[in-house]
Amino acid sequence: MTEKDRELLLDLLTRQATEGLSPEESRRLAALEGSDDDSFDLAAAAVMMAELEPARPLPAHLRAKIAADALDVVNPNAESFRREKSVDDIPPKRTPLLAWLGWAVATAAIVALGLNIAMTRFGVPEIAKNPPSATPTPMTPTQAHDEMMAEPGMTVAKWEPAAKTGEMAEVAGDVVWSDKQQKGYVKLSGLPKNDPNASTYQLWIFEENQGDKTPIDGGTFNISSNGEVVIPIDAKLAAKNPSMFAVTVERPGGVVVSKREKVAALAKVETSRPPDA
Amino acid sequence: MAEPILKRIAAGDKNAVEDCLNAYGGLVYSIARKLMSNEADAEDAVQEAFIDIWKNAARYDEGVASEATFIAMIARRRVIDKMRSIGRRIATDPIEEMVSEPGSTDHKFIEISAEAKEAAEALKSLRPEQQKVLQLSIVGGMSHQEIAETTGIPLGTVKTHARRGLLRVREVLGLGGMTDFEPKEAAI
Numbered sequence: 001m002t003e004k005d006r007e008l009l010l011d012l013l014t015r016q017a018t019e020g021l022s023p024e025e026s027r028r029l030a031a032l033e034g035s036d037d038d039s040f041d042l043a044a045a046a047v048m049m050a051e052l053e054p055a056r057p058l059p060a061h062l063r064a065k066i067a068a069d070a071l072d073v074v075n076p077n078a079e080s081f082r083r084e085k086s087v088d089d090i091p092p093k094r095t096p097l098l099a100w101l102g103w104a105v106a107t108a109a110i111v112a113l114g115l116n117i118a119m120t121r122f123g124v125p126e127i128a129k130n131p132p133s134a135t136p137t138p139m140t141p142t143q144a145h146d147e148m149m150a151e152p153g154m155t156v157a158k159w160e161p162a163a164k165t166g167e168m169a170e171v172a173g174d175v176v177w178s179d180k181q182q183k184g185y186v187k188l189s190g191l192p193k194n195d196p197n198a199s200t201y202q203l204w205i206f207e208e209n210q211g212d213k214t215p216i217d218g219g220t221f222n223i224s225s226n227g228e229v230v231i232p233i234d235a236k237l238a239a240k241n242p243s244m245f246a247v248t249v250e251r252p253g254g255v256v257v258s259k260r261e262k263v264a265a266l267a268k269v270e271t272s273r274p275p276d277a
Numbered sequence: 278m279a280e281p282i283l284k285r286i287a288a289g290d291k292n293a294v295e296d297c298l299n300a301y302g303g304l305v306y307s308i309a310r311k312l313m314s315n316e317a318d319a320e321d322a323v324q325e326a327f328i329d330i331w332k333n334a335a336r337y338d339e340g341v342a343s344e345a346t347f348i349a350m351i352a353r354r355r356v357i358d359k360m361r362s363i364g365r366r367i368a369t370d371p372i373e374e375m376v377s378e379p380g381s382t383d384h385k386f387i388e389i390s391a392e393a394k395e396a397a398e399a400l401k402s403l404r405p406e407q408q409k410v411l412q413l414s415i416v417g418g419m420s421h422q423e424i425a426e427t428t429g430i431p432l433g434t435v436k437t438h439a440r441r442g443l444l445r446v447r448e449v450l451g452l453g454g455m456t457d458f459e460p461k462e463a464a465i
Contacts, residue, residue: 018414020357039452045349046396051416058302070294073331
């Protein structure tokens with residue numbers, strides 16, 4: 001490297017780190033040996049952090065957008081989740097966690113469902129500071145579901161179709177949830193198969209922490225075959241004392257804010273159970 | 278020691294994205310809001326910055342810098358690009374408020390980045406005018422030209438202060454880089 005190039009490199013790296021470069025300057029820098037030296041930018045970043053005021057929290061709606069973006073970039077196996085497969089093949093707590101990290105404060109437009117429920121809107125709750133940790137288990141979701149159903153103190157509810165007519169009128173099954181374990185399973189039958197390229201099913205949890213207007217995202221799933229399926233609940237936030245669960249039909253990958261244009265099933269917790277010990 | 282979040286992201290671990298947002302979302306947002314006065318622009322920049330972070334996660338080398346510093350670097354680059362593309366922000370902070378005693382307030386990010394703490398110490402060791410130029414450019418988001426016009430310091434001197442100050446910080450942080458740039462004292 002000539003002394004002239006070295007001086008130019010030093011000048012451009014300094015300016016890149018302190019005030020940025022024009023496109024032309026960036027091209028000049030890229031042409032120089034050593035242009036990929038991050039040390040100036042790292043030093044500037046450290047200075048910035050040393051001087052920055054205490055953190056502003058990331059707004060929930062922005063966080064949700066970022067999380068949605070990440071689906072396309074971070075997950076090299078995204079297609080594996082979206083492709084048709086038996087949901088029973090999905091190991092517990094392995095369902096993708098990302099699509100929706102929160103709910104934006106939602107609009108009030110609601111599709112008239114004729115249901116006397118509190119689903120007025122879906123919103124974005126604060127992200128739990130201590131999200132539930134995954135507990136690997138060799139059991140299949142069906143086995144884990146059955147085991148939880150046999151345990152005392154579980155929150156249990158039965159699925160009912162959101163509409164009495166139509167292709168989802170035969171939806172049935174149950175849901176079991178443990179506040180203490182922060183896990184649960186959904187057993188469903190009667191849901192029509194979906195084309196993962198066109199839509200996905202999404203689970204929501206109405207519970208005490210976030211209130212009825214801000215249900216917690218419970219994850220997405222696809223139905224690839226007729227019959228009964230068991231799906232591990234993938235709660236994005238800590239759920240407490242759920243009062244109702246809902247399944248909606250959303251676009252592939254799930255949504256952050258549901259328009260609730262198509263509700264497939266609801267499961268109301270009829271009685272308040274004592275906390276599981 | 279836990280695996281770095283960025284390594285997990287590079288491996289396609291989607292859970293790591295949530296962890297990254299929990300750990301560094303506030304940092305990236307704070308950087309954008311500090312440098313950009315328009316909230317919508319700042320949010321766009323944050324969104325784009327995180328796409329850059331996901332894409333560059335595999336480049337992270339924990340032997341070079343902390344995750345926070347690496348992420349802050351990517352965020353600053355994106356925010357600065359955004360500022361240039363839409364026109365630099367109109368500085369809203371009085372210049373006196375942009376220049377302060379390094380580490381004089383309760384800076385949360387010092388706790389999550391060893392380099393931030395070292396950088397604060399490095400800033401203190403700089404000559405006052407070097408310190409001022411770095412604070413105005415890096416933290417205040419001012420261009421060298423704006424600093425010259427605002428402070429009355431000749432543009433060439435501003436550039437020299439920026440260069441020497443940054444070289445010093447870089448040296449204190451042990452960020453050798455690929456090219457040897459020894460700080461050379463010279464009369465200004």
